[in-house]
Amino acid sequence: MNHIKAGQIFYPQPQPAVKPVPSTRKGVSFDSILSQKIKDQQPIEFSNHAIQRLEKRGIELSEEDLNRLSSAVQKVKAKGANESLILMNDVAYIVSVPNQKVITAMDRSSMGENVFTNIDSAVIV
Known part of the structure; x- marks a missing residue:
């Protein structure tokens, strides 16, 4: 951090202009948008069932995996x-x-002949 000494003149650096984001929805409060953005950035959670399955099947997740x-x-x-x-x-x-x-969660050996229902998307990572 630069320290300013007595007698020095401080010239602030120009900052980029912040353009307001146009809202496509009327009546949406700033608080609700902020709450959604914060929720979107929260880490993924695991249900108790998923935790039990991970432990039972010996599946470990690294920070990178998460x-x-x-x-x-x-x-x-x-x-x-x-x-x-x-x-x-x-x-x-x-x-x-x-x-x-x-x-x-299930590993390859547990998948077997399983049929996945009630999903609307699939991702291969």
């Missing part, structure tokens, strides 16, 4: 998905997209 999974959820959320199948590292995750919550 980031990739969260990124995949954000991508399908931007497309308007509600329930998504995300395939990553030979593991299938069923995710409630609006809640950003993993509902269940």
Whole structure:
């Protein structure tokens, strides 16, 4: 950090102009938009069921895996998905997209002949 000494003149650096984002929705409050943006940036959560399945099947997620999974959820959320199948590292995750919550997870050996229903999107990461 630069310190200004007595007698020095400080010239502030020009800042880029911030253009207001036009609202496509009428009647939407700033608070609701801010709350949604904050929610969108929260990390992905895991249901108790998903945690049990991960532990039972010995599936471990690194920080990088969590980031990739969260990124995949954000991508399908931007497309308007509600329930998504995300395939990553030979593991299938069923995710409630609006809640950003993993509902269940299974590894390749547990997938077998499973049929995935009630999903509206799939992502291969």
